[in-house]
Amino acid sequence: MILKGDQSTIRSINRALVLNLLRQHGALGRNELAERTRLSSAAVTGVVAELIEQGWVIEGRSGPPRGGRPPVLLEIAYDAxxxxxxxxxxxxxxxxxxxxxxxxxxxxxxxxxxxxxxxxxxxxxxxxxxxxxxxxxxxxxxxxxxxxxxxxxxxxxxxxxxxxxxxxxxxxxxxxxxxxxxxxxxxxxxxxxxxxxEMLFGWGKDACNFAVVTVGRGIGAGLVVNGEIYRGASGGAGELGHTVSEAGGRLCECGKRGCLEAYAAEPALLAQAKERFPEFNRHRFQIAELLEAAEGGHEGVRALLKEAGERLGVALANLVNLFNPELIVIAGEGVRLGAEFFGPMEQSLRQNAFNGLARDLEVHLDPWGDDAxxxxxxxxxxxxxxxxxxxx
The missing domain is CATH 3.30.420.40 (ATPase, nucleotide binding domain)
Incomplete structure (x- = not known):
């Protein structure tokens, strides 16, 4: 409970309300901020004045008139x-x-x-x-x-x-x-x-419940529940790559057998390609060469990518059935695996999700940069x- 006399806490809450509205919706006038926050005009004026003085918010262009003078729009000073x-x-x-x-x-x-x-x-x-x-x-x-x-x-x-x-x-x-x-x-x-x-400025800006799934050196998941990162009891939530894809299956780097990572992470894809195809069984075989082979019509490599994508899709279907997100964002250097991997992944996800849970689910591949x-x-x-x- 917030006591009425705790003005510092109230100001901090109001400050966060204003900043997050400006982050989500862009430039807004003071009256619109008051309407959206349900704060009094005086309270909004006080918060905005403090934010401007501290350099967090700037006054920008004039907005469309709302029955009087055009409002002065406020924006976050992102570059300051x-x-x-x-x-x-x-x-x-x-x-x-x-x-x-x-x-x-x-x-x-x-x-x-x-x-x-x-x-x-x-x-x-x-x-x-x-x-x-x-x-x-x-x-x-x-x-x-x-x-x-x-x-x-x-x-x-x-x-x-x-x-x-x-x-x-x-x-x-x-x-x-x-x-x-x-x-x-x-x-x-x-x-x-x-x-x-992603929650601040990406696909998840307008979502309350979503997952970011990373594919590459490993496989992991960041879970957002009711607008907050869900970390679990000891910070270990989201170890999607170490869910069991095949009991007693391939040995994973974690020491256990059958983990999803042992089939669908990039090192596992390279290891399986070397095992299956003698032409790839050399020391410096890289993902780029695997993808070149797939693009060049190597049916065995295409089948390998399809199998791995389907395994990831089943794991994501389980995630959907447990968590019911509105959005899944796929990120990580593994987005380079392309349609041969992610097409079967999404098909498998939607086939294996419980009735209705994937109907309105959005799945986005996030363009990857080295600095992401x-x-x-x-x-x-x-x-x-x-x-x-x-x-x-």
């Missing part, structure tokens, strides 16, 4: 502020500087010097500062730094509970970074980072520091 996003990989860092729309201002990709936690944290700090300095942007307008990485993450504490690629356990990433940067830091699973960015993971990480800190409502 910036955030750093970092995707931590098993051998490299992708670092971006973005505006508040998660549009990239500057970026850098560097190989990891070390995977030892303190050394890696120091490299993140050096790269973030270098990118900020090279861009000429003011450090005072940096809202903070977001970090996305694979594994089990406790975002509330900012701790990497377990990273399978870095072999980390219980590493206090947020504390270590904030001590060095003196700026807010937010850490989360990399797929949840992508889901946050890091942009998602920037979205983490932007959501937390700019658009999140205060916890009550």
């Amino acid at each position: 502020w910036h955030a750093v996003g970092v995707k931590v990989m098993e051998d490299a860092l992708e670092v971006v500087l973005t505006n508040l729309r998660t549009e990239v201002v500057a970026r850098n990709h560097v190989q990891l010097v070390s995977t030892e936690p303190h050394a890696l944290i120091e490299q993140v700090v050096v790269e973030a500062r270098a990118l900020l300095e090279a861009s000429g942007r003011s450090p005072e307008r940096l809202v903070g730094l977001g970090v996305g990485m694979a594994g089990v993450i406790d975002p509330a504490e900012g701790v990497c509970v377990y990273s399978p690629f870095l072999h980390w356990q219980e590493v206090p990433v947020r504390r270590l970074l904030e001590e060095k940067l003196s700026r807010p830091v937010h850490l989360d699973n990399d797929v949840n980072a992508l889901a946050t960015a 993971w890091a942009r998602g990480a920037a979205g983490l800190i932007i959501q937390r520091e700019v658009f999140a409502r205060p916890l009550l």
Whole structure:
């Protein structure tokens, strides 16, 4: 319960209401903000004045008249502020500087010097500062730094509970970074980072319940329930790649058998192609060559992609049956697998979903860029520091 005297909390809630309406609908006048928020005109005027003074909102063009003088439209000052996003990989860092729309201002990709936690944290700090300095942007307008990485993450504490690629356990990433940067830091699973960015400015901007499914080096899912990222009891929700596709089946990198990743992730596709087709059984066989073979009419490769796509489709049908999302966004470097993979995936999804649950379901392939993971990480800190409502 909010006490009437808690004016600071009320102002914070009203501030979030106004900023999120401007994010979702674009430029709006004060009267329209009052109507949409159901706040008094005086309350909206006070919130807007504070946001303008702090540099979060600017007055723009005049809107269409509404029975009197044309209203002055208000917009978020997207380019006046910036955030750093970092995707931590098993051998490299992708670092971006973005505006508040998660549009990239500057970026850098560097190989990891070390995977030892303190050394890696120091490299993140050096790269973030270098990118900020090279861009000429003011450090005072940096809202903070977001970090996305694979594994089990406790975002509330900012701790990497377990990273399978870095072999980390219980590493206090947020504390270590904030001590060095003196700026807010937010850490989360990399797929949840992508889901946050989709929720802010992507396909999920107008959706309350949706999933972002990533395909590539692994397979994961970021789940948004009632407009909030769902993380589960210990931060491990969304391990779609480790749901069982075939009991007792192929050995997965996680050590168990029959996981979806052991059939439909890119490394698994390459491994199966080498096993089935002698012409591919060489050391440096790559996904690009697999796709070239499919495009060139290699029926065996096409069948492999179809089988893997159908397996993913069954897993997504199970997700739909349990979760009933209105939208699924497919992202990750694996979007390059194309129609030979994703056509059978969607057909299998719709065939295996429970009656009616997939009827109005939207499925979108998100165009992929090398900086997408890091942009998602920037979205983490932007959501937390700019658009999140205060916890009550």
